[in-house]
Amino acid sequence: MLVVHPERCTACRLCELACTFHQDGVFHPLKARLTVGIFPEDDVFVPIICEQCEVAACQEACPSGAITRNLETGALEVNTSRCVGCRMCVMACPFGTMVHVDVDGKMQKCDLCKGDPQCVAVCPWGALEYVEPNDAALARRREVARRLAGVLKGVRV
């Protein structure tokens, strides 16, 4: 799965560029399958990605069954021959990560670059990671534990 570490993001937007360059052959942030939310007033930068939801609103909403899961990568992919371009998925997706790319009105979304996500490859700071879900959860638990350990250090129970 893709994991986001907003605290490492520097708002360079290289992920948006690498995404469309790989997928569509041009540099086109509007059509990127992910977007960096930049809030300079608060110095907070948050990449918003497709979460490849287990129960996915895009898939549920699709009337033509065009969105199916790639069992190898776990990504939900658009079968463009079945997509009718009704954009129900755009309305349904809570993250806004369905994009309209094709000239013939077909939809696209993050397919994890078939298992080699280019946004991860291009990020200079590891703000995006591609990892096994359980590894990601374990790493997060260890991070929390380390912070707690810092607090507990010197405290006698």
Next chain:
Amino acid sequence: MYGWTGRMLRVDLTAGTATAEELCPHDLHVFVGARGLGSKLLYDAGAYDVDPFAPENPLIFATGPLTGTYAPSAGRYNVLCRSPLTGAIAASNSGGYWAPELKFAGFDLIYVTGKAAAPVYLWVHDGKAEIRPADGLWGKTVSETEYAVRARTHPEAKVACIGPAGERLVRIACVVNDRSRAAGRSGVGAVMGSKNLKAIAVRGTGPVRVADKEAFKAARKRAMEKILTHPVTSAGLPAYGTAVLVNVINAHGAFPTRNFQTGVFPEADRISGETLAKEYLVRKKACFACSMACGRPTAIPSGPYRGAGEGPEYEAAWALGADCGVSDLAAVTHANWQCNEMGIDPISYGATLACAMELYQRGYLSKEQAGRELRWGDGHLLVEGVRLTAFREGIGNLLAEGSYRMASEFGHPELAMTAKKQEYPAYEPRAVQGIGLSYATSNRGGCHVRGYTIAPEVLGIPEKLDPLVADNKAFWVKTFQDATALVDSSGLCLFVTFAIGVPEIADLLAAATGEAYTAESGLLAGERVWNLERMFNLKAGFTRADDTLAPRLLSEPMPEGPARGQVSRIDLMLPEYYRLRGWDEEGRPTEATLARLGLRW
């Protein structure tokens, strides 16, 4: 077209028109873009003959062919015009997100002439543009303007604007985009103000294309391998910003202090990048497509200077700090935020205040004339002076003219630390010989980013030279000036050149545009741009006599530190520099040189 969009937006504020035009493909190829292409348009318009504040002075916002791609740090543009500070050609470079947005909107550049009857802003979106009244915007600070213009246009619009300083024709005013990225030098913001143009908002939803996708990918990979492993670009700049240089330059006795009276500032570490990171840095921040993230969002939680903003970077830390004798980092940081908000170049502001402090120290400027005491190290004066300068109030009305005009008014122009009336940045020419030649010959006056010989002379990149030796420095200055002109014309950030050189940049340009750029032809394009800028300045009335430094640096030996006893040896270096350039003894390009570069008077 690939790389370039091939289109420009021509705006006539007098007539109230904005129309799209095709750019000449030959000019794009041979002048590359951004600084080079903008210089060509300025030259062809005869801008060397116009008053900088006349409506006829073109104000050009120009991107490069790599801007908007994922080439390393490729988010930059140049603002060009005839400078109201120097009278020479101005080309000021800025990062952030504004420039790629212009490419996504379908334009390589915006060419503005004329003067609006009342304040306006320009709204550019996907190949179209509107000139709109700037009701209620005039007088606003940079961030206020940005928010207000975005509210009137589009939430995703990127905004370049002037602050109160540009409105009042302050000769050291800049154009600021994305709140804290500035086309900082040579007073380009004042020219924008003279046109009654408050802001340019841009929104683009289109793509930027490259000619050869696989070759571009490979060229980027080769460049990034170097950038991500070089200690300066992969570690120093991200961790401490450009102010990582403060202690390094001070250790070389090359950190100009109290208006270049010495090159050693004992309290340097208090205004260093390391101290900033420890005290006030919030996090690191990047411009578009940049892996170096030298941007410094900062916050001060309490005290008289509390607040938040961006910076200071190295040059500002020096100008607002050591040059004014100020070691209070909170004051320096807050003054930098004020410069961002008011739209003032912190280098020229700090240096002009330092000049005023020396005039005061020597009794040439009295307390009555200044309206107050001007003491070295006064942090409150430093901070308050920014607003006074922007609004031309009190002492600020003197500072607003820059140090050369101010010092001349009090009969002591020799105390202005300027070349071609533009203030020097943060390196002492007596302690670093090559950078002195670079200042003296810079086409936009005192400047470090035209030929940054600090890289070889201090940092040892690409090889270590002795900073105190003048021999052979002319060769290095010329080579760096030509390479930098190429970098600035391509849309890349100069900082990538710590790690990569002309061959990598030529590969990126070739793959992006489909034109046959090589290391040789790329460097030649840079030399062509340099000579064209020189021709502009010669036509504007500059001569050999202007290729020099303040008398102090040529005749008063450095009083202390590693460069003690040294003076700048411009006299030795300049003739060799002219010869290497293929210029005559008066510094004019010979016919043979012009023919070699494909230029004509």
